[in-house]
Structure formats: C-alpha cells, structure tokens
Amino acid sequence: MRRSRLRDAEALSPFMIGMLALSLAILFVPLGIIILLSFNTSPYGTFPFQGTLKWYGALFTDSGLLGPTWLSVELSFLVAVSAAVFGTMAAVWLDRRASKIAGTLFRAALLSAITVPWLILGLAMLLVMNAIGIGRSLFAIYLGLLATVLPYVVFIVAARLNALDRDLDFAARSLGASPIISFLRVSAPLILPSIISGTLIAFMVSFNNFLIQYFLAPFGVQTLPLKIYTLIRVGYLPDLNALATLIVGITCLFIAILHRLGLRNAGLPGGAAL
Incomplete structure (x- = not known):
C-alpha cells in the first residue's frame, strides 16, 4: 500500500x-x-x-498620471493608518475583552467583508452612503476602503496577540503596572511587527482597489485605478508601462518588508511567523 x-x-x-x-x-x-x-x-x-x-521621464514631466497617483497614495496612507489604529483596538478587544458570542459575531462580520465580492460591497456601500447623506465623495471612498481593509489588520494582530505568553502581562500587572501601561510596555512591542504588516497590507489593498473607488468616487475625482481605467478605454499609453513597473518594484519592496517582519516575529517569545 x-x-x-x-x-x-x-x-x-x-x-x-x-x-x-x-x-x-x-x-x-x-x-x-x-x-x-x-x-x-x-x-x-x-x-x-x-x-x-x-x-519614465515623460511620466514625471508631462504625464497626467502623477496627480491621481499622489491622490491614491495619500488616500491609501490615511486608510492604512486608520486601519492600524482601529484594527489594533478591535484585535485587543476581540482577544481580551469580548465574550464568546460577541467574538464569534464580530469574526463573522469581518469574514463577510473579506469573502463577499468587492462588486457587491461597492454597490452596497454606494446605497448606504446615499441613504445616510454622504453620497459619492472622498470621505465615502475613505470609509469604504477602511471597511474593506480593517479585517486584515484585525485578524493579523489578533493572531499575534493570541500567541503571546499571558504570563508576561500578568507579571507586569503584579508589579503594579496599570492595564494600559502593561499593554504599551509589554504587549505593544511584541505585536508591533504584526501591526506594521497589517498596515502595509491595508495600504496595498486600498491602493489597488478599483471597484470600491469606482462606486464611491465623486464626479471629476480620479484616483490612479480610475485614471488607468479611463486611459485604457481611450487607447494604449506607454507611460502606463513605466508606472506599472514602478508599482511592481514598490510592491516587491513591501513583500520583502513583510517577509522580514514575519521572520522577526517568529523569534519573539510565544510567537509564530505571520
């Protein structure tokens, strides 16, 4: 056999x-x-x-791609930082404060945001934004992208928190540290690689997410994915190849950083690689 x-x-x-x-x-x-x-x-x-x-010279001189590129970078950076803050807070609550029922429901909600196709999410977000009076705007794009990338940060940080040795926190508390001081001085340094990894992933997903931006962008505002979509409908532009090459290079740099952080995280007390 x-x-x-x-x-x-x-x-x-x-x-x-x-x-x-x-x-x-x-x-x-x-x-x-x-x-x-x-x-x-x-x-x-x-x-x-x-x-x-x-x-490449044309890309940085007479190209119309720089404006949308910087808008996408700024918007994605804001979304990634917000996701890091709120995602870490949610992960701490999920790991240490949430009841079993609340934690299960919260995880299910986060998983739905990941598994539901972005086409459906974008349409649903547009209907919600119109219903609450926000409409199609940069703020709507920010909220839509934040809701899309937040689960990634929560799951990455929560997995790291779950792998930590709780005795470290108990030891700090027994020495008189408050819960906040104990978290900032003991837990936060240990989960920092996971927070950075989640932030980078949130940035990359936000930067490349065409569907959410397509549904929520106001008239006249073009992020880089929307600008590329407009250009390829008109015809071929060689500037796009240069821009795509730069984006591929930056993405490879991000992947190398994530790999490095994963290796470092694997050597922390009670930790596992990302």
Missing part, C-alpha cells in the same frame, strides 16, 4: 510541476512584458526592442 502511494506521488509530480510552471508563467510573463516594454523606444509596444528611459 505504501509503495503504491509512493508510485502515485511520483507519477503526479511531473504533472504538478507542470501546473506550477504554467501558473507562474501566467502570473509573471505579463509582468515581465510590461517591464520590458517600459524600456522600449516604440510608443506602441512593438519590436524590435530599443532601450530607452524616456517614458
């Missing part, structure tokens, strides 16, 4: 390797083409290839 299973595993291994290679190709080949074309002289993405940096 055991030998039969080993033979089956060996027979499947080439198929699995092929599927993995195909998946990686589908994921990374388009990115590689975009990066390659961002250095191509031709404005239409045609060959033969001739190297140039003029599209």
Whole structure:
C-alpha cells in the first residue's frame, strides 16, 4: 500500500510541476512584458526592442498620471493608518475583552467583508452612503476602503496577540503596572511587527482597489485605478508601462518588508511567523 502511494506521488509530480510552471508563467510573463516594454523606444509596444528611459521621464514631466497617483497614495496612507489604529483596538478587544458570542459575531462580520465580492460591497456601500447623506465623495471612498481593509489588520494582530505568553502581562500587572501601561510596555512591542504588516497590507489593498473607488468616487475625482481605467478605454499609453513597473518594484519592496517582519516575529517569545 505504501509503495503504491509512493508510485502515485511520483507519477503526479511531473504533472504538478507542470501546473506550477504554467501558473507562474501566467502570473509573471505579463509582468515581465510590461517591464520590458517600459524600456522600449516604440510608443506602441512593438519590436524590435530599443532601450530607452524616456517614458519614465515623460511620466514625471508631462504625464497626467502623477496627480491621481499622489491622490491614491495619500488616500491609501490615511486608510492604512486608520486601519492600524482601529484594527489594533478591535484585535485587543476581540482577544481580551469580548465574550464568546460577541467574538464569534464580530469574526463573522469581518469574514463577510473579506469573502463577499468587492462588486457587491461597492454597490452596497454606494446605497448606504446615499441613504445616510454622504453620497459619492472622498470621505465615502475613505470609509469604504477602511471597511474593506480593517479585517486584515484585525485578524493579523489578533493572531499575534493570541500567541503571546499571558504570563508576561500578568507579571507586569503584579508589579503594579496599570492595564494600559502593561499593554504599551509589554504587549505593544511584541505585536508591533504584526501591526506594521497589517498596515502595509491595508495600504496595498486600498491602493489597488478599483471597484470600491469606482462606486464611491465623486464626479471629476480620479484616483490612479480610475485614471488607468479611463486611459485604457481611450487607447494604449506607454507611460502606463513605466508606472506599472514602478508599482511592481514598490510592491516587491513591501513583500520583502513583510517577509522580514514575519521572520522577526517568529523569534519573539510565544510567537509564530505571520
């Protein structure tokens, strides 16, 4: 029986390797083409290839992409910081104060925000914003994105809190520290890598979330996803390749930071990797 299973595993291994290679190709080949074309002289993405940096220069001079890009960065930064603050508070309540029923209901609500398609969430948020008088505005985008990314921060920080050694907190309390001081001096430094990781994930999700921004953006206001959507409906622009290459590079930097924080978090007392 055991030998039969080993033979089956060996027979499947080439198929699995092929599927993995195909998946990686589908994921990374388009990115590689975009990066390659961002250095191509031709404005239409045609060959033969001739190297140039003029599209990067055009991106920072006469391109209309910088305004929407900075708006998206500022909005995503505000959403990420807010998610870090409120998400950490919610995680602490969920881990240490919530009753079993309240915790279960709260987790279910957070999971629904993650599992429900953004198309449905965006439409529902638009109806809610109109009903409460906010309408389509930058504040509506802020609230919609915050509701979308908050569960990520809560679950990441709550998982880290659950892995902490409670005796550390009890020891601080027994030495006369108040609950707030005990949290700030004992728990907060230990969960800081998770807070930073959740904040970075919240920023990336907010920055790239087209559907929520599409439903809630007011007329005349364009974030970067909305601007790109408008441009690709008109025609091909080589500036987009340069911008996409920069975004891919920044995303890789974020991933490296998250990986580094995960390794550091794995070495903390009572902790597990993110």
